[in-house]
Amino acid sequence: MPIEQETRLAGESTGAENAEQASESRHITSPSLKGNPDELRDLEAGLDKLQSDSHRKARIDWTRVILPIAALLVLILAWQFYVSLGFKRRDQVPGPLDVLGQFGALWAEGKAQEAVLTSLQRGVIGFLISVAVATPLGLLLAQVQPLRRAFGPLISGLQVLPSVAWVPAAIIWFGLSDGTVYFVVLMGAIPSIINGLISGVDQIPPQYRSVGKVLGASRLQMALQIVLPAALPGYLGGLKQGWAFSWRSLMAAEIIAVGGTIGFGLGSLLDQGRTLSDMATVMSAILAILFVGILIELVVFAPIERRLLLRRGLLAGSTR
């Protein structure tokens, strides 16, 4: 039998130094490996060394910093170039320096800080409440089939419904208060986090559940110790999208609902710029909204995602 021959050779090569032993092992060999236990341990240790990954030291990759900054510079230069061609009136299309100057003025007044802080605080609080509400709901929907079938389409529908549509209703219910703002943020973020979690759960290899079952996990243990961590990459995608929806809904609510006890956020600043026909203020507000979004992605989500993928060995060959 050719297969048997192959193993016998493998066996010989391990205990090969001792020719006597080798001939003896050929004589009485079963299809098992011969050799004393220490040699086998060494063979095993050698294989382990050869076959497993050694850790590569991570170093700072400067292209990560230089490339985005270069791209930004190119865009600003193009903007300045367009403005200097003079197709439009300067008060309608201000240049980068005009906007920077206006933002500086707003900062000196303390308006810029107030707007950014108010909005950021609301966005973060609204997002955290959404996470706390959406995570158990998402797990429940993903794990219990009748619930999923009953409410799944509704949740998907809510995700498609623009949350701005809730603003008029919220104003009637809650008046011009923070309640309105938070309601709109929650209606925007919760469905998208639930959907992200559900699609993450759907992509779990079925074997993980079999393993969990064999290991004797209860329903709750299955959900918390196996399904949730296994779905984490998809869940994180849902969280990112949930944050995006929070931030967008917040801006929409702040632009539409102005006055009352509602504080002064970036959306309010934007609306103020529009009322005063002050294009530099409008551009400042738009850019501030954009940069807060980029900052949250870079400081919060990107490191978590990288770490998550790296630990699972999913980052090799990606362009991140």
Next chain:
Amino acid sequence: MPVVLEHLGKRFGDGAPVLDDVNATIQQGEFVALLGASGCGKSTLLNILAGLDQPTSGALEVPSDGAAFMFQDSALFPWLTARGNIELALKLADKSGSTSKASRAARTGELLDLVHLGGAGDKRPHELSGGMRQRVALARALAQDRQLLLMDEPFAALDAITRDLLHDELERIWKETGRTIVFVTHNVREAVRLGQRVLLLSSRPGRVVAEWNVSEEHRTDAGRAGELTGTITRRLREEIRRHAN
């Protein structure tokens, strides 16, 4: 407690039966190799023994605390380290919450040492070789501390040298722990190497059609082992040829 299968049958929906009239008794502490061509329902039978699937007919007697299971690919959880995977198994097996975290950590260390992976406990599954992953999976299966251990072609995807090593390792661990092992494979040589008894399962429907005892003599005498391997291989091929027309 022995494992007893009586007239066990399984069909999925209205299709042809996958298993039909399977009869077998496996004694406590016995190492049984379940041999069959691909698609003969070996894995289905193992899933039924593990309680992952229900038989459609016949009776089944398995230990009431269930069985430990080792899959063809290691099926380790990629978000946990090797140590974390074993610790999770200990935690899930502990229904009454009677073990402390420290005692579980100590037991995990013992299990890692048992499979000679004491130094690799903090590595994640993707950093381990296929053979190392299967050893972690074996340690995890042993962590369940159940008398019956079911193995579904656990070494099929490994290279020859690693597989031979793991055969030795499994035999050693079986002798040390005294588990009852049902080992599914399509590799005749592997079945003869490991099993005290080899059961041949026919294909479509699966049924135990032949059985051989592997004596100590077969393990020490290459000639006898080869003879038995030849006999079983012929019988297996015959079984597969039946389906040619």
